[in-house]
Amino acid sequence: MIIIKNQHEIELMKKAGRITAEALNLVSKFIKPGVSTFELDKIIEDSIKKSGAKPSFLGLYGFPASACISINNEVIHGIPSKDRLLKEGDIVKIDTGAYYEGFHGDSAKTFAVGNISENAKKLIDVTRECFYEGLKYAKVGCRIGDIGHAIEQHAVNNGYTPVRDFVGHGVGHDLHEAPEVPNFGMAGRGIRLQKGMTLAIEPMINEGKAAVKVLDNEWTVVTRDGKLSAHYEHTIVITDGEPEILTKL
Secondary structure, three states: OOOOOOHHHHHHHHHHHHHHHHHHHHHHOOOOOOOEHHHHHHHHHHHHHHOOOEEOOOOHHHOOOOEEEEEOOEEEOOOOOOOOEOOOOOEEEEEEEEEEOOEEEEEEEEEEOOOOOHHHHHHHHHHHHHHHHHHOOOOOOOEHHHHHHHHHHHHHHOOOEEOOOOOEEEOOOOOOEEEEEOOOOOOOOOOEOOOOOEEEEOOEEEOOOOOEEEOOOOOOEEEOOOOOEEEOEEEEEOOOOOOEEOOOO
């Protein structure tokens, strides 16, 4: 069931979104070679808690950390570790959320570690652009398929491929609500968008093929061909006019 949010609930989601955005903004200042993913996770957890919220991911479905931190060919759900150190040239995806007064914010970005390859830069840029292409169709009267189609077309036009096994989703009282928001699809298909719907639009774009697999830790998703993947996500709300991003400073 798709839950339409009223204005009071949207205001609470804005606060959850801002706390999420502040945590991502803070952790970005510590991304450099030699830093462990465990340290980055701790920075995020402390930031969220100091803001009076709870980390949305910590303990969710048994996940052991406050952020999913995924490097290079890891697509999503990387588990932070004291033994996993960032290296020059890596790209690192950080996905996190904050739970504030009954509502979640959810956001992810891909960061460069030092100097990265030109293709890695392009992949990060195109993945961010894919989000904004999809956002153009996050309006009353458009359909879910319009968002996914726009994301897919922009990725493919730049020589990349959207992940098909994992998708965006509704956000609210629960971190994952209906509807699913794929990063692919046919324009004009799927449910029609309504004012008050809150969605996490999150392009996961691969340098190579779409195929992915889950590692033996039962969490971390990687590209099957070993090529890079990038991730960009915001929580948004459908309004009478342009959509509003709730996880942006």
